[in-house]
Amino acid sequence: MSMSVSRSLLATTRRKAAVVVGAGVLLLGGGVAYAYWSSTGTGSGAAETGSAPAFVVASDPATGDPLTPGGPAQSVAFSVTNPSTGVLNLASVLVTVANADGTTWTAGPTGACSAADYSVGTPAITYGPIAAGAAANGSVTIAMVNRSANQDECKNVTVPLYFAAS
Structure with missing residues (x-):
């Protein structure tokens, strides 16, 4: 075999090998260079918050003997419920003798029976997150206070309690 045929054969073999290797590299994705620039950016987003709904306060009927001037007290159980989907903090419960809307209550033919005839104790409840x-x-x-005066207008009345929770 002549030297020129050998060189020609060797060159053809090398070309075929280069084409095969080149095709393999392209198929595998190796050796491909990408140009790029670096960058920075900013953006914004938002989330909605809800509001705090009012606590729901419910009470049970009073227990104990009927109220009389200077007589024993009655006990009223109550609950403060969180109707929201998140935690609410109970910081205070105030209980007064008042109408269901918190307005002044009176009773009797002349309205002489009033909140002043009654004493409401301090609520016993655990404050904090609910x-x-x-x-x-x-x-x-x-309890009914003894006012040392005629309290006949308070006989046989239903005394309303108003609960304010916050």
Whole structure:
């Protein structure tokens, strides 16, 4: 075999090998260079928050003997429920003798029976966070004060309690 045939054969073999290797590299994605620039960017987004719905306060009927001037107190159990989907903090419960809308209450033919004829105790309840849908239970007492005056207009009345939770 002549030297020129050998060189020609060797060159052809090398070309074929280069084409095969080149095709393999392209198929595998190796050796491909990409140009790029670096960059920076900013963006913004938002999320909506809800509001705190009012606590739901419910009470049970009073227990104990009927109220009389200077007589024993009655006890009223109540609950403060969190109707929201998040935690609400119970910081205060105020209980007064008042109408269901918090306005002044009076009773009797002349309106002489009033909140001044009754004493409401300090509510016994655990204050703090209340989980969504949960309730805090408490109790409060109510007694009729002895005003050392005729309190006949307070006979046989239903004394309303107004609960304010915050």
